[in-house]
Amino acid sequence: MNPAKNGPIAICMVSFRSPEQIIACLETLAATTYPDFEVIICENGGEAAFAALTHAVSHTLPAGQRITCLLAESNLGYAGGVNLCMASRPDAQAWWILNPDTQVEPGTLGALVARLERGDCDAVGGTLYHAGGTVQAYGGRWRPALARAESIGHGASLATAPDVTTIERDMNYLLGASMMIGRHFVEQVGLMREDYFLYAEEVEWCLRGIARGMRLGFAPDALVCHNQGETTGSATSIRERPRLPIFLDERNKILVVRDTRPAMLPIAVLTSLILGILRFARRRAWRQWGYALTGWWAGIRNQRGIPNWLR
Numbered sequence: 001m002n003p004a005k006n007g008p009i010a011i012c013m014v015s016f017r018s019p020e021q022i023i024a025c026l027e028t029l030a031a032t033t034y035p036d037f038e039v040i041i042c043e044n045g046g047e048a049a050f051a052a053l054t055h056a057v058s059h060t061l062p063a064g065q066r067i068t069c070l071l072a073e074s075n076l077g078y079a080g081g082v083n084l085c086m087a088s089r090p091d092a093q094a095w096w097i098l099n100p101d102t103q104v105e106p107g108t109l110g111a112l113v114a115r116l117e118r119g120d121c122d123a124v125g126g127t128l129y130h131a132g133g134t135v136q137a138y139g140g141r142w143r144p145a146l147a148r149a150e151s152i153g154h155g156a157s158l159a160t161a162p163d164v165t166t167i168e169r170d171m172n173y174l175l176g177a178s179m180m181i182g183r184h185f186v187e188q189v190g191l192m193r194e195d196y197f198l199y200a201e202e203v204e205w206c207l208r209g210i211a212r213g214m215r216l217g218f219a220p221d222a223l224v225c226h227n228q229g230e231t232t233g234s235a236t237s238i239r240e241r242p243r244l245p246i247f248l249d250e251r252n253k254i255l256v257v258r259d260t261r262p263a264m265l266p267i268a269v270l271t272s273l274i275l276g277i278l279r280f281a282r283r284r285a286w287r288q289w290g291y292a293l294t295g296w297w298a299g300i301r302n303q304r305g306i307p308n309w310l311r
Helices: 019-029 047-056 077-088 108-117 164-170 183-189 201-211 243-260 262-279 286-300
Strands: 009-015 037-043 067-071 094-098 102-104 123-129 135-137 139-143 148-152 178-182 216-226
Touching (some): 019 102, 067 077
Parallel strands (some): 009 037, 009 094, 123 216
Antiparallel strands (some): 123 135, 123 178
């Protein structure tokens, strides 16, 4: 695959009433040194939000790259919005899935494309970091027995060069805030599962891909600053976190085990309960522990999609 020769990269973004975030992200994309791309934005927040988005966003970036805004018929969730963007550009040579609460470095897209072009991987992640200069993650490691995801490199200094070989050996999923998906991956694996609605769908997607022979790559110079949790409130202190991110995070981790390693489900159910107690109850975050417990129970019951209380 050679995106530079065969066509543009489709940058896929999902918005939920967040035009300010979208504009800030687009401003950094305007400085990208790899020019062959276009941007597709799915608005999940309804007609009024779509009108606000289209009013705020131009049809093109200063260098001429096209920006297309799509209105979802309802709140499709993260995966549904991503899938709508990808389906609108079936001929793209690769899809860069990018959170709106990110700012990218000028060389990031080129670094992702270069790693994919080497031909020994089918999807690529980069370095996600916080504004303070510490690493959020290079990639992820899924622990099915714990029903937990671990961020590789979390807390490392951005100034320290990562061990690329070790990271590519250890990671088994890419973080959804920034991941480039090649055509071969989509042809062999399909799109993201939409019944997760929000959280952990990228984990299941990558695990499903690995089970079908797909390989994940890491581009250390693909730098993305991620203002994690600004949209959902998951970045607030543990006693102040709202229901949605806690419920879905706990529910969907159980679903990942159910969908990828069902034999591990009895162990994962118990260990995830213990970890939830350690995380919330010991900090006396009783309201948040209630959210986590109901999410855990929903995962056991195999409840999927948008929660009834959110409709």
